[in-house]
Amino acid sequence: MSLTGSLVSGAPRSQADDARALWSGIDPAPKVVGMENIPAEGPVLLIANHYQRRGLWIGYPAALITTAVTRRRGRPPCWLVTGGLRLFQWRNSGPVLPASQWLFDRVAHTYGLVCMPLSDTRRRAGRVRSWMAVLESGGALAVFPEGLGGSSRGLSPPERGFERLSGILLSRYEVGVLPVGIWEDDGVITVRFGELRAAIPGCAEQMQTIAELLPERLRGVYGTDGPLG
Numbered sequence: 001m002s003l004t005g006s007l008v009s010g011a012p013r014s015q016a017d018d019a020r021a022l023w024s025g026i027d028p029a030p031k032v033v034g035m036e037n038i039p040a041e042g043p044v045l046l047i048a049n050h051y052q053r054r055g056l057w058i059g060y061p062a063a064l065i066t067t068a069v070t071r072r073r074g075r076p077p078c079w080l081v082t083g084g085l086r087l088f089q090w091r092n093s094g095p096v097l098p099a100s101q102w103l104f105d106r107v108a109h110t111y112g113l114v115c116m117p118l119s120d121t122r123r124r125a126g127r128v129r130s131w132m133a134v135l136e137s138g139g140a141l142a143v144f145p146e147g148l149g150g151s152s153r154g155l156s157p158p159e160r161g162f163e164r165l166s167g168i169l170l171s172r173y174e175v176g177v178l179p180v181g182i183w184e185d186d187g188v189i190t191v192r193f194g195e196l197r198a199a200i201p202g203c204a205e206q207m208q209t210i211a212e213l214l215p216e217r218l219r220g221v222y223g224t225d226g227p228l229g
Helices: 003-009 015-023 059-073 098-111 121-137 162-172 203-211
Strands: 031-033 044-048 078-082 086-088 093-096 114-116 140-143 176-185 188-193
Touching: 003 098, 015 059, 044 059, 044 162, 044 203, 059 140, 059 176, 059 188, 078 098, 078 121, 093 098, 098 114, 114 121, 121 140, 121 162, 162 203, 176 203
Parallel strands: 031 188, 044 140, 044 176, 078 114, 078 140
Antiparallel strands: 086 093, 176 188
16 A cells, blocks of 8 residues: 555554665665664664755655664664644744644554644643653654754754653653764765663753764754853
8 A cells, every 4th residue: 555545544554664665776875874883672762863954854864763773673663753834834833734733643643653742732741651651662762852943954952842851751761862863975864873871861961962973064052162062
């Protein structure tokens, strides 16, 4: 069944299979570095920079991460994704576009992701609980802390709410943090997995672990003149 057919019918699809297919035949081939740093088992939280630009949808780097994690662990990570788009998305304001909520919910259901409603506090809390529950079976969680505000121009501060989210998660679960850096050089996309860290309490420190994996030009506010530089 096609992806469109699955979205309309609600039929599940393999996140790992579609992620792998997304990159098959792509030239030049992407580079994956540090795959041996992905723990083969046990709960883990992956945090990556939201590397996206015109012509490069964030789903492509996410698919690379998903493929690498699946090869190491036998199952894909559970991504926490946005639950819709706003009318003035570039400044994160305006009403939520109704059709976008339906589409994001459908994609999440189809691939076993967890999407966060943009404004319904009660539903957001429930989604966060279901996302974190993946750790109880030794699963992997994945998230882009910058959210839709991230870009290919350089690492930016995390989306509002991420610090509280990560604080709750790390206080409730014994989970390692695996930073991931994404960038391009001469048209080649690179995904680099850093070393597994013990729980990192501070949000700035978490972002710094991502920055350390990126070329200096992409470290943004976390470069040599940044908060921890």
